[in-house]
Amino acid sequence: MKPFILVSNDDGYSFDGIKVLIDVAREFGDVMVVAPLNHQSGKASSISVTDPLRVIKIKEEPGLTVYAVNGTPSDCAKLGLGVLVGDRKVDLVLSGVNHGYNQGSSVLYSGTIGVVMEGVLAGIKSVAFSYGEYGPEGDFSPCIPYMRDIINKVLTNGLPQDVALNVNIPLLDEPIKGVKVTTTAQGMWTNTWDHRTDPRGMDYYWMLGEYIERDPNDETTDVFWLNRGYVSVTPIHVDQTDFQSMSALSKLLE
Amino acid sequence: MKPFILVSNDDGYSFDGIKVLIDVAREFGDVMVVAPLNHQSGKASSISVTDPLRVIKIKEEPGLTVYAVNGTPSDCAKLGLGVLVGDRKVDLVLSGVNHGYNQGSSVLYSGTIGVVMEGVLAGIKSVAFSYGEYGPEGDFSPCIPYMRDIINKVLTNGLPQDVALNVNIPLLDEPIKGVKVTTTAQGMWTNTWDHRTDPRGMDYYWMLGEYIERDPNDETTDVFWLNRGYVSVTPIHVDQTDFQSMSALSKLLE
Numbered sequence: 361m362k363p364f365i366l367v368s369n370d371d372g373y374s375f376d377g378i379k380v381l382i383d384v385a386r387e388f389g390d391v392m393v394v395a396p397l398n399h400q401s402g403k404a405s406s407i408s409v410t411d412p413l414r415v416i417k418i419k420e421e422p423g424l425t426v427y428a429v430n431g432t433p434s435d436c437a438k439l440g441l442g443v444l445v446g447d448r449k450v451d452l453v454l455s456g457v458n459h460g461y462n463q464g465s466s467v468l469y470s471g472t473i474g475v476v477m478e479g480v481l482a483g484i485k486s487v488a489f490s491y492g493e494y495g496p497e498g499d500f501s502p503c504i505p506y507m508r509d510i511i512n513k514v515l516t517n518g519l520p521q522d523v524a525l526n527v528n529i530p531l532l533d534e535p536i537k538g539v540k541v542t543t544t545a546q547g548m549w550t551n552t553w554d555h556r557t558d559p560r561g562m563d564y565y566w567m568l569g570e571y572i573e574r575d576p577n578d579e580t581t582d583v584f585w586l587n588r589g590y591v592s593v594t595p596i597h598v599d600q601t602d603f604q605s606m607s608a609l610s611k612l613l614e
Numbered sequence: 615m616k617p618f619i620l621v622s623n624d625d626g627y628s629f630d631g632i633k634v635l636i637d638v639a640r641e642f643g644d645v646m647v648v649a650p651l652n653h654q655s656g657k658a659s660s661i662s663v664t665d666p667l668r669v670i671k672i673k674e675e676p677g678l679t680v681y682a683v684n685g686t687p688s689d690c691a692k693l694g695l696g697v698l699v700g701d702r703k704v705d706l707v708l709s710g711v712n713h714g715y716n717q718g719s720s721v722l723y724s725g726t727i728g729v730v731m732e733g734v735l736a737g738i739k740s741v742a743f744s745y746g747e748y749g750p751e752g753d754f755s756p757c758i759p760y761m762r763d764i765i766n767k768v769l770t771n772g773l774p775q776d777v778a779l780n781v782n783i784p785l786l787d788e789p790i791k792g793v794k795v796t797t798t799a800q801g802m803w804t805n806t807w808d809h810r811t812d813p814r815g816m817d818y819y820w821m822l823g824e825y826i827e828r829d830p831n832d833e834t835t836d837v838f839w840l841n842r843g844y845v846s847v848t849p850i851h852v853d854q855t856d857f858q859s860m861s862a863l864s865k866l867l868e
Binding site: 399401402403404405406407408409410412413414415432434435438439442443465467468469471474477481482510513514517518519520522523525539541543544546548549551552553555556562563564565566567593594595596597598599600601602603605606608609610612613 | 653655656657658659660661662663664666667668669686688689692693696697719721722723725728731735736764767768771772773774776777779793795797798800802803805806807809810816817818819820821847848849850851852853854855856857859860862863864866867
């Protein structure tokens with residue numbers, strides 16, 4: 361039997377990035393898309409606890425079914441894996457291609473990453489793809505050979521248990537230089553705020569931000585290698601326990 | 615100068631849990647509350663990218679200012695630390711007391727945890743508190759001595775760099791037995807779905823779920839010790855890189 365692949369994203373089912381991912385996924389197997397109806401950037405692993413989810417079937421043809429859901433990326437992955445795929449075993453969860461990088465501490469806020477977290481929690485091999493094209497449309501074709509190669513290797517060789525891949529592909533004027541296995545750069549968004557007054561005299565704030573990397577010379581990070589023209593592949597997991605501070609913490613709380 | 619403490623939560627500024635946390639925090643310093651206007655459970659680290667934030671000043675008295683914000687817990691922490699505290703240095707970020715545990719893989723979806731992630735990213739000592747009382751009201755007084763003790767020790771002894779504390783307090787008929795430093799239990803929500811049809815004939819789904827722990831006999835976890843009547847204190851960090859699989863992954867992608 362062909363592999364069965366669940367595809368989602370956070371930009372919404374109609375964006376160019378997910379269309380390219382669907383095309384590449386179909387080279388490897390049967391594809392079910394369960395993606396947000398509307399744009400869901402910055403939703404992290406949020407789930408709809410108090411709102412019901414609605415499902416719209418957008419398309420059905422041999423080897424491809426597309427659903428849109430009025431929820432978050434994690435909602436889509438959960439409803440897809442829990443209901444919409446039925447009894448068929450899912451071999452691979454793919455997320456993206458995100459319009460914009462999910463590098464450094466952006467990973468914390470990423471709905472694209474939220475999808476693959478649901479994949480690994482369900483014990484399924486899972487890969488997120490992001491590209492440095494931030495516009496609503498764009499030429500995603502430079503991503504295709506790298507996506508194809510990584511999907512092929514993951515389907516053939518598997519992945520370590522509980523590990524998903526966060527793949528970022530650089531937007532360049534020149535050819536991409538290669539692929540690096542990387543860590544997630546540490547840093548933070550220094551948010552600036554655009555403080556305005558609405559026509560009724562009420563204040564409001566727009567969140568803006570600039571990413572400040574802690575150590576730009578750290579040669580292990582996704583940001584370092586993306587800046588130098590390489591695809592970054594970062595293994596990520598769900599557990600955020602800081603194991604190495606446990607004994608220090610026991611003393612601190614004595 | 616007294617310590618300056620930022621307080622937030624995910625249930626909303628008017629819930630009983632945050633009121634108890636404010637009272638305890640005021641024993642240690644000046645308090646600014648920046649909390650969601652409305653209930654924000656399950657929002658993880660999501661941020662409002664496309665919606666503006668509005669701020670309502672609820673209360674101002676010596677040593678206490680309370681703001682409500684129409685956003686997520688992470689929005690509240692970011693706007694609080696970035697704008698509302700002004701030039702005064704924040705010594706401690708506190709989140710909760712959440713109405714319900716944030717244990718095991720629930721941590722992934724928790725807005726209570728989202729708040730302390732913003733705290734550690736800003737380099738500030740940060741502690742999240744959650745209690746096994748799920749109702750909108752409840753008696754949070756059994757939490758108070760443990761909250762007081764942990765806040766005191768964190769202010770006095772500090773915390774390891776980049777580490778926040780996820781504190782869960784058991785709801786018991788008998789006295790709490792003690793405090794354990796724990797890991798986050800691994801497992802997953804097996805979501806079940808209540809599939810209904812609305813009065814106009816349209817389908818919708820309610821997400822339900824049951825938490826299935828991977829290894830209920832693992833004596834290191836938060837779930838294990840909460841079930842046995844102990845307060846669990848789990849050190850958590852932002853970085854989700856799976857360092858130990860990096861060399862295996864390099865081979866896998868060759």
